[in-house]
Structures are given as C-alpha cells and as structure tokens.
Amino acid sequence: MANLDFRTTPVVEFDDTKIFGTADTAANFAKVVGDDASLQRKLSALQRGPVRFYQNNVIALNEDVADHLMFVVTGVVRSCKNRKSGNRSIVSFYLPGDFVGWVDAKLSLSIEASTDTELLFIKRTGLVSLAAQNVRVANVLLTATTNELARAQEHVLLMNKSAKCRAATFLSDLWVRLGKAQYLDVPMSHQDIADYLGLTIETLSRSITDLERAGLIARVPSRRLILQNHFGLRRVN
Amino acid sequence: MANLDFRTTPVVEFDDTKIFGTADTAANFAKVVGDDASLQRKLSALQRGPVRFYQNNVIALNEDVADHLMFVVTGVVRSCKNRKSGNRSIVSFYLPGDFVGWVDAKLSLSIEASTDTELLFIKRTGLVSLAAQNVRVANVLLTATTNELARAQEHVLLMNKSAKCRAATFLSDLWVRLGKAQYLDVPMSHQDIADYLGLTIETLSRSITDLERAGLIARVPSRRLILQNHFGLRRVN
C-alpha cells in the first residue's frame, strides 16, 4: 500500500559479471535431483550464476522470464503486482531452494528481491527437454510446480480469515519453511508481509501485538521472534 | 458460509459402472497431446470413465487423489475447504478441459461437483512416466500445472480488491474461459461464487445489482447474463 520510490522507479543494480561462490548452507540446484553425477553435470551446463541482487531491486518483469527459470540460493524473492494507484499485492515469497518463474507473461507480475539475494538462472527449454529424458527430473519439476500451486491455494484460503489469523499463520508457515529454528528471524519487511496478507501495515502491527499479548509469540530486538506456542498459533481465528 | 446439509453429510451417488459416451462438444483428454495416434492409444489405456457425478456430491477427498488425476469432460468441479464452523472457501473451479488433482494431501481439500459433471480418471504414475518419454506430454503436464498456478495467483490478487471488482472480474473471467459466447450462462450457484470470492451471498448479490445498474451487464432469466460492456467490467474498482 505504501508508495515508495523504489516501487515506482525500480532500479536494477546487480552486476551480471560478479559470480559468487555458493555457501555450504545455501540451496544447491544440482542437489535437487540426487547424486547422479552425469545428471548433475548436465544441470550445471544449463545454469548461469549465482547472480546477486540487492534488496528491493527488480529482478525481472514477468514478460522477461519466458526463457529462464530462476532458482533461489540465498535470500528472499517476492513476486508482486504494482498497481498505478501505488498499492501493491505480493503473490508469493520464494525462499532458498525454490524455483521462480513458472508462470509467464499473462499476469505481468514483477519479480523483486525482498532481501539481498543470490539466484541461479536456468535455461527453461533445456530443463524441460532434460525432464523428457529422465523421470527424476520430470518428477522434480512436477513437484516444484505442484508445491507452489499448493502454497498459492493455501494463500487463497488464508485471505478468507481474520487479520490476526493471517498474521499467525504467516509466521508459523515461515518458521516451518525456514527450518523450525529456535528463533524466527523474519527476513522481509512488515510492508512486504502486509502486502502479502492483504492488510495494511497498521493492521498487521496490531495483529502481531495481539499475538504477543496472548503469549503466543515473543519479540527479540531486530525482527527476531520466538514462537512460544506454535500449536496455539495455528489455532488462532 | 452457508451450512447446508450436503456439506456436512455429503453423499456420493455416482454409479461407477455407468459409462457415458462423450459428446462431440465435450472436452477430450486424448486430444490435448495432438494427433499422434500411438500416443493417444497409450493415453486411452491410462484412463477410466467418463464417470458421472451429480451436483453437490463429493468426488474425492484430497487424501484420495494420490494415485489418480481427473480430467473434466463436462460440467464444473470445485475444490473447497469445508470448515467445522460451517463456512466454506472454494479454492478453484475446474471447467471442461481442465485437470483436477495436482495438489495432494496437505491441504485436505474436498473435490466436489459444482454442477452435474463427467470426469475421466487417469493413473498418475502412468502419465508421469509417459511424460518422461515424450516431450509433448511433458509440456502438456507442465502447461496444465502452470496454468492452474496462474489462475491461483490471479485468485490471490482478486482477494485484495473490492467486492464489486471481484464480482466483475469473476464474471468476465468465466465468460472468457467458457469461450466468449453471446450469453453467459453461469453454471454454478451464487453460494458457490460467493465462497470462491470470499464474500457473502448478500454482498455478491448487491455487487451484481450494482454492475447491472451501471449498465455493464444485463440479466436474462435463469442465471443467464449478457456482458454488455466487457471492457468496462474489467475496469471496475
């Protein structure tokens, strides 16, 4: 809903030539198909990167992703609709290990870096023809798309619930997707979360405060949370 | 939101042995991969049906669809979440030519007949291994899932708009999906549409009345509409 500069005049600042080594903890594209070395070589041949993007920069407009798919190595990517009116909806967040870019042109979404992020770019046609030779790859792709479909459908369901329930479910889901660590370090801004949940930041803030007062979560400085009662969080109405 | 009998105690009344001839106008599963006769034979071997289901009956609970995918030949199928509280959200409508059942277990959705419908049942594993031998099949499956993903994402975007805009967009989209005929014969009930749009039937009714008064649509008896100003419908806020 905010009308910030970076949305109306987004700037792409990544340096295409700068190649980063992938940290051990970061998501690895080749690993998704298992340990077959020859297959991993073929997959590596299809990929370019990782390429780094800085927070709030546009990675691609959805018209551009016709021939490439992206794979998130580190950070968080958002796909969103920026309306002329200045308000915005975030359709999905992509975390390390997720593929971005299955949905082409029609929706004219903008793919942006919600945090600093590193991405691999993968030739779409090459990946599909690899899938047509190898059941394992075919299954990985089908699983990737149906998982994203499942998340989109859960997102739809979430939009029919109250503000407090949306916030609670979001935090709980994020905690699970990030690996159920002791602390939940929320990587994206409240504005991003609000735009994802279809709420204003004010309503989001009030909802989170309610959850805190109910003893379901506790706050630690700098966007860090403790989910004190995870089961309770999932039962909020 | 309604709490009707068929929701709390759904009855499956289809007769598994009753096989219908598919009308010429109905969607044809084998045709989706083109004219290759040998391929069509392999696909036919994977399918069972068409099986008929009557309006408001449960076709499958999402736990059941692990090994079968469905293909809509005639009628409309809905996938929905029925909550204990009695209220309901419809996640998606499937029209002739659509595949149903990509998303498995996790969401525990109920697949139901929104109108009388005829479905083909397709062995999931067989279809996937066929995709791993044939680029065309692989592409059809990938296209089917990404199209559904695109629709789900549009659905998310829709939930951030006003009631009147949701109704207008729904009618316009339905008209397009059904082939842009002169008349739009809305196949599903207002309750179904309301549950899809996250509105009450009252708000939906008021919204449609507003659209009529604005001259964007006109009503003809028995759920038939004329979209008098299709361009205007898409611009409603």
Add this chain to the structure above:
DNA sequence: CGCTCATTTGAGGAACTTCAAGGTCAGTGG
C-alpha cells in the same frame, strides 16, 4: 395455487482501513 429454495433488500454492527501522530532503532556526523 401453494410450497420450497434462491435471491434481493434493509438496518445495524464488526473488522479493517485511513489519516495522523508518536516511538524505536541503526547509522552518521559533530
């Protein structure tokens, strides 16, 4: 016609948004 069920209309209330102000935190420079 008289039944039932679906849809429409109205009045009041709840939830969320809007607008406006105040607070917190990290980084910066005196």
Add this chain to the structure above:
DNA sequence: CCACTGACCTTGAAGTTCCTCAAATGAGCG
C-alpha cells in the same frame, strides 16, 4: 559520547466496507 536523521514500526481515533441478522420478493415445480 550524544544529538540528528531517516526508515520502519506502533498506537489512537474516525471513517468505510463488508458482514450479520431479519424480512421480503421472486423462480421453479408439484
């Protein structure tokens, strides 16, 4: 070290949209 800044988050009060509840109207069918 401390004040200053700007981005981000929180809180409060008023306004809007949609929901809830209740009743009226309309459509389909024996």
